[in-house]
Amino acid sequence: MINNANLKFDENGVPYSSDFDDIYFSKKDGIAETTYVFLKHNGIPSRFKNTGCFHIAETGFGTGLNLLVTWQQLNQANQSNPSPVKLKFTTFEKYPLSKSDLTSTLSAWPEFKSLSVQLLNAYPEKLLDDNTMILENGNVELRLIIGDVNESITNLVVSNNEVDAWYLDGFAPSKNPDMWTEHLFNNMRRLTKEQGTIATFTAAGHVRRGLITSGFDVVKYKGFGYKRDMVASRGILDRFESDSGK
Ligand SMILES: C[S@@+](CC[C@H](N)C(=O)[O-])C[C@H]1O[C@@H](n2cnc3c(N)ncnc32)[C@H](O)[C@@H]1O
Structure with a gap:
């Protein structure tokens, strides 16, 4: 059985999870946070060139904001790519938003209107355990896997195990300790x-150490906004000249 998220909206329309007592994205600026933490620290959009297909995987689809920001950057990059780069976006979600909550949440982002409309058209009223949505005339393939990521990921195979970049999202480890396991990190690797x-937005010591033990070479970076630190792959800002996020 699929359990939908229990959402509340604050006075600014920012969604908040009653299940986890945590927010889905920064009250200050969700788009800037996503761009800084997940895109810039994975070398995106610079990596959206000289490749046929780019595969991103994410823990916690939530409102789909990370997807929308990434998809918009892909479309911009493809305007100057000789042939379009395709995006595969595999994401895990234990408590998916109902279609009506997703519709309300996405209405807060007029800048993504044309993408949100496509996403909502493809988003099933009744989700299956494993949902594939073809978007952007086939240039974006969204795979939304419902259930606890620690279970769903265990035997998962994704086209030749070739994830290029991970968005390790999910509510804060202090609010959601069950998600941030070595089992998860090993399977991600x-x-x-x-x-x-x-x-990842968090700099919790056990997360950083767990990622290192599983084989990811990660270090701390300056966090977004008031957060002191975050964690990402070593040397990422030098490897890719990234113009996303400050
Ligand atoms: C901070 S929100 C993610 C925000 C999201 N990336 C976005 O763009 O809106 C964290 C998400 O992780 C999901 N989540 C938490 N624990 C999980 C688990 N064990 N397995 C799968 N999803 C989980 C939550 O339901 C929530 O949707």
Whole structure:
């Protein structure tokens, strides 16, 4: 059985999870946070060139904001790519938003209107355990896997285990300790290319150490906004000249 998220909205329309007592994204600026933490610290959009297909995987689809920001950057990059780069976006979600909550949440982002409309058209009223949505005329393939990521990821195979970049999202480890396990990190590493990268908003010591033990070479970076630190792959800001996020 699929359990939908129990959402509340604050006075600014920012969604808040009653299940986890945590927010889905920064009250200050959700788009800037996503761009800084997940895109910039995975070398995106610079990596959206000279490749046929780019595969991103994410823990916690939530409102889909990370997807929308990434998809918009892909479309911009493809305007100057000789042939379009395709995006595969595999994401895990234990408590998916109902279609009506997703519709309300996405209405807060007029800048993504044309993408949100496509996403909502493809988003099933009744989700299956494993949902594939073809978007952007086939240039974006969204795979939304419902259930606890620690279970769903265990035997998962994704096209030759070739994830290029991970968005390690999910509510804060202090609010959601069950998600941030070595089992998860080991399976993420198993699904990732040798040169694949990872970024997460948290700098919790056990997360950073767990990622290192599983084989990800990660270090601390300055966090977004008031957060002191975050964690991402070593050298990522030098490897890719990234113009996303300050
Ligand atoms: C901070 S929100 C993610 C925000 C999201 N990336 C976005 O763009 O809106 C964290 C998400 O992780 C999901 N989540 C938490 N624990 C999980 C688990 N064990 N397995 C799968 N999803 C989980 C929550 O339901 C929530 O949707």
